[in-house]
Amino acid sequence: MPAINYNEKIPNNVNLSDDRTLQRALEQWQPNFLKWWDGMGPEKSSNFDVYLRTAVSAEPQGWAHFDYVKMPDYRWGIFLSPPEQERKIHFGEQRGQDAWQDVPGEHRSNLRRIIVTQGDTEPASVEQQKHLGLTAPSLYDLRNLFQVNVEEGRHLWAMVHLLHRYFGRDGRDEAEALLERNSGDANNPRILGAFNEKTPDWLAFFMFTYFTDRDGKFQLSALAESAFDPLARTTKFMLTEEAHHMFVGESGVSRVVQRTCEVMNELKTDDPAKVRAGGAIDLDMIQRYLNFHYSVTIDLFGADQSSNAATFYSSGLKGRYEEGKRTDDHVLKEQSYKVLEVVDGQLQEKEVPMLNALNEVLRDDFIKDSVAGVGRWNKVIEKAGIPSRLIVPHKAFNRKIGALAGVRISPQGKPVSATEWAANEKNWLPTAEDRAFVASLMGRVAEAGKFAGWIAPPRVGVDRKPVDFEYVRFG
Ligand SMILES: [Fe+2]
Ligand SMILES: [Fe+2]
Numbered sequence: 001m002p003a004i005n006y007n008e009k010i011p012n013n014v015n016l017s018d019d020r021t022l023q024r025a026l027e028q029w030q031p032n033f034l035k036w037w038d039g040m041g042p043e044k045s046s047n048f049d050v051y052l053r054t055a056v057s058a059e060p061q062g063w064a065h066f067d068y069v070k071m072p073d074y075r076w077g078i079f080l081s082p083p084e085q086e087r088k089i090h091f092g093e094q095r096g097q098d099a100w101q102d103v104p105g106e107h108r109s110n111l112r113r114i115i116v117t118q119g120d121t122e123p124a125s126v127e128q129q130k131h132l133g134l135t136a137p138s139l140y141d142l143r144n145l146f147q148v149n150v151e152e153g154r155h156l157w158a159m160v161h162l163l164h165r166y167f168g169r170d171g172r173d174e175a176e177a178l179l180e181r182n183s184g185d186a187n188n189p190r191i192l193g194a195f196n197e198k199t200p201d202w203l204a205f206f207m208f209t210y211f212t213d214r215d216g217k218f219q220l221s222a223l224a225e226s227a228f229d230p231l232a233r234t235t236k237f238m239l240t241e242e243a244h245h246m247f248v249g250e251s252g253v254s255r256v257v258q259r260t261c262e263v264m265n266e267l268k269t270d271d272p273a274k275v276r277a278g279g280a281i282d283l284d285m286i287q288r289y290l291n292f293h294y295s296v297t298i299d300l301f302g303a304d305q306s307s308n309a310a311t312f313y314s315s316g317l318k319g320r321y322e323e324g325k326r327t328d329d330h331v332l333k334e335q336s337y338k339v340l341e342v343v344d345g346q347l348q349e350k351e352v353p354m355l356n357a358l359n360e361v362l363r364d365d366f367i368k369d370s371v372a373g374v375g376r377w378n379k380v381i382e383k384a385g386i387p388s389r390l391i392v393p394h395k396a397f398n399r400k401i402g403a404l405a406g407v408r409i410s411p412q413g414k415p416v417s418a419t420e421w422a423a424n425e426k427n428w429l430p431t432a433e434d435r436a437f438v439a440s441l442m443g444r445v446a447e448a449g450k451f452a453g454w455i456a457p458p459r460v461g462v463d464r465k466p467v468d469f470e471y472v473r474f475g
Contacts, residue, residue, distance in 0.1 A: 029175055050068065087099040139446065340396060367395060
């Protein structure tokens with residue numbers, strides 16, 4: 001495994017200079033990427049010195065180096081996890097055979113589609129978050145936003161490398177198209193719905209990084225099992241970066257909740273209007289944001305029954321989350337799984353072949369993982385002596401994809417009429433007023449160690465630096 005080579009135009013640990021054609025192709029894509037970053041990346045920040053981490057090794061221990069960097073100078077590169085000697089395919093119909101070092105012809109179009117769909121989400125989230133730097137609640141948070149942004153940029157590089165290296169002309173065209181689609185663009189939108197939604201404020205950003213980056217974790221984990229070894233190694237290293245994004249989300253929401261509870265206790269009130277007048281975000285509104293981001297994100301896993309999901313698994317392209325830790329036969333031909341359907345207005349479980357339900361399996365794994373963090377937010381509320389709790393809405397709530405699309409189910413999982421839905425929607429999902437209130441709290445706090453009034457400071461800083469460290473120096 002070569003160490004990461006930083007002497008080349010494109011840092012890499014894949015001996016890029018041994019393949020001149022590939023190197024040249026990627027060096028031609030590089031200025032297009034930088035142009036995209038300049039136009040669609042973080043706004044008005046290109047001359048800031050940001051205390052960022054950069055990968056210096058793909059080994060799990062000690063891979064990161066921290067220093068001040070201007071974002072356009074960030075060393076985006078190609079980093080794959082170390083190869084596993086004689087790695088075998090460990091699920092699907094070719095279980096036990098050697099993993100593929102190249103793309104088998106019969107799986108070419110499916111693999112390309114999987115890589116393009118994953119790749120498309122990476123620049124999309126940068127686009128969704130481009131305005132947020134202008135209203136960061138502290139230098140610490142500003143730095144975390146930028147860290148997430150540069151790493152999503154690197155994840156784009158990761159997918160583009162696979163497209164260029166393994167998919168010839170089609171791959172190069174797809175790599176260009178990844179820079180041409182834009183989040184929310186009516187004519188040329190990003191591929192998946194959640195990545196065309198706005199991330200208008202920092203509460204939305206923290207919810208996004210908690211829930212939607214966690215979708216990333218589960219998709220990447222499933223791809224890290226792939227029989228196509230370069231994809232498995234690529235996504236494995238992306239997962240080490242992804243962990244920080246979810247930390248930003250979980251700790252961000254936790255600090256918002258903490259501050260809300262402090263204000264509730266100071267003012268001795270649970271009246272949302274008084275909490276807002278006190279400059280904090282009431283728990284009901286936090287719940288509505290949570291409901292929105294959760295429901296939009298679980299749609300990303302796709303239809304609950306999908307023949308594509310079955311094909312991807314059986315042919316070894318995409319495994320399950322933690323495939324290696326499961327004790328079944330890893331072929332799944334005989335197994336079944338329960339999905340929800342609506343019969344006469346009521347939710348019912350129905351047994352279907354598991355292979356067809358693998359999107360639902362991954363969605364349920366995601367749900368388990370999400371619930372744990374919401375429990376930790378509730379601990380903050382409990383510790384403050386406040387009786388209310390946040391809930392994870394029912395998985396049938398507000399769905400747009402699959403058998404539950406368009407079915408009216410309350411966050412508690414109760415089927416409701418069109419009239420009930422209309423009467424309650426403002427209690428369940430963020431309203432224009434909610435968004436306007438949160439927007440009214442947003443404003444850049446640029447002094448080291450200072451935090452906006454709606455969010456508590458973190459307990460520790462980044463890279464063992466103090467919380468009041470100057471994480472961003474404005475140019
Ligand atoms: Fe990513
Ligand atoms: Fe991410």
